[in-house]
């Protein structure tokens with residue numbers, strides 16, 4: 362483990378930003394989330410892993426109400442997620458989300474992608490929003506492409522723009538759903554580097570990923586999900602060297618030995 | 620070995636002579652197989668036998684714009700453009716008082732100027748709506764009169780091209796936003812809104828426009844309280860708007876369906892409200908996709924305004940028909956229909972051309 366990452370560890374403040382209590386969700390008859398309990402503190406970096414179809418995406422999408430849970434409570438930044446639309450919009454402002462397929466707006470330039478929400482949701486003046494967008498685009502090292510359209514960029518560049526777009530809302534939490542799995546291998550690193558940079562700056566992050574190297578060097582906690590349950594959560598050290606459950610061991614042997 | 624030999628690029632050569640040039644083009648496009656060769660020859664023969672006589676009639680043997688009816692009747696081998704020369708103002712402006720016909724002419728000019736300006740995307744700003752509003756008010760003053768010393772003209776006297784343009788432009792302008800709301804409503808997750816929109820769209824689409832016009836002109840007055848009457852033109856206009864809105868809504872829905880779910884999720888994830896999401900993210904993309912079917916609706920709708928003749932309004936087709944009923948000029952229907960056909964064609968073809976350009980412009984940089 363690198364010295365820098367070692368030092369960057371344990372900023373977590375003890376202040377809770379997300380709390381899920383007995384969260385259950387069904388798709389029709391299908392029980393996708395079973396009694397999920399999760400508490401995330403400010404500044405924590407969490408990696409979520411598990412086999413395909415285990416409900417990882419569903420869980421983090423419930424945290425900003427892209428999916429609705431049917432039982433239990435989810436409280437984000439002190440606001441409970443219910444059918445109250447106002448509350449949902451308030452939570453979404455504070456929670457950034459990065460998708461597997463980037464989901465940039467193809468009819469807007471990179472810069473417009475980044476300033477849209479600050480201008481319309483945060484009501485920032487245009488000049489201020491643009492200045493901030495350029496700052497974040499510089500940070501993800503793509504400022505020189507600001508006036509291009511997403512369709513003109515490579516996958517890795519698009520994903521970095523997507524990260525910048527989320528950061529422009531100054532979110533308190535960032536959710537990542539397999540941000541590198543739609544990328545060609547040579548572009549994975551440029552995106553991971555940006556994410557590591559964010560982690561080192563103390564951003565609260567929940568990241569679904571199969572990049573175990575990222576988990577080992579950056580995460581404060583690794584959560585393992587299987588069949589809709591959180592089976593195990595632990596520090597990366599003990600998670601990888603000393604998994605407690607059989608299912609975790611099986612999963613690790615599958616992803617680490619190929 | 621050849622290690623140290625510097626590589627010299629091969630010189631560019633011209634392609635083989637039999638793959639470029641007009642001869643090759645002919646061979647590739649018209650004579651590339653025996654049945655295509657036969658078809659080519661047949662089509663050429665057909666064109667050869669049809670075009671010269673038509674040109675003969677149209678131009679060579681035709682009577683000029685100042686020819687008289689008796690002269691035309693004596694020699695019927697050519698077109699009689701004297702009919703158009705005589706009836707031009709009636710066909711274009713209907714029964715609008717003769718001395719005031721500069722007013723419908725100005726109306727046409729204002730509409731065409733507004734439409735041309737609207738083609739430029741630099742004007743797609745909220746303030747341009749005010750320009751349109753000002754234009755419409757001016758048009759209203761010109762047509763109705765009664766202000767600024769203009770003689771009042773009943774709208775029963777309106778006719779010809781201004782009527783066609785007013786019905787279709789105002790019809791489309793009002794129907795378009797209504798269609799957007801209907802299309803969004805049809806995809807809404809509020810059951811009441813959804814049912815309402817689906818019922819409306821399916822009801823209107825299941826009825827021919829003619830019957831809708833009849834209903835508007837005959838049945839609507841039955842439902843209105845005594846003494847309240849809505850003007851005939853307005854009734855036709857309402858029927859058109861209702862009709863066009865339903866069809867355009869379906870075209871727009873097609874565009875909405877083509878937008879990937881990820882676009883909605885990204886907009887939601889950023890905290891945009893429903894209307895912000897629709898106006899900023901979803902509709903700009905959906906409408907760009909819906910351009911071809913929308914223009915299709917525009918074009919057929921523009922031509923369908925000619926149906927108002929059945930409820931006694933005289934649009935361009937109506938005035939042409941009325942001009943033909945003059946005993947002196949009875950029978951010159953070929954000239955009449957060719958003339959208005961060309962006018963319709965110019966409008967529809969411009970719409971089609973512009974939509975192709977718009978589609979290209981919108982797609983140029985954005986598409987993945």
Ligand SMILES: Nc1ncnc2c1ncn2[C@@H]1O[C@H](COP(=O)(O)OP(=O)(O)OP(=O)(O)O)[C@@H](O)[C@H]1O
Nearest residue numbers: 388389391393411412413414415416417418419420
């Ligand atoms: N909209 C939906 N309707 C019905 N079932 C769904 C829906 N979305 C997901 N599922 C099912 O729910 C389960 C969990 O899906 P989810 O996407 O959360 O899995 P995941 O852990 O993210 O998997 P992956 O690693 O493949 O992304 C899967 O079995 C999936 O088939």
Ligand SMILES: [Mg+2]
Nearest residue numbers: 417418419539
């Ligand atoms: Mg997933």
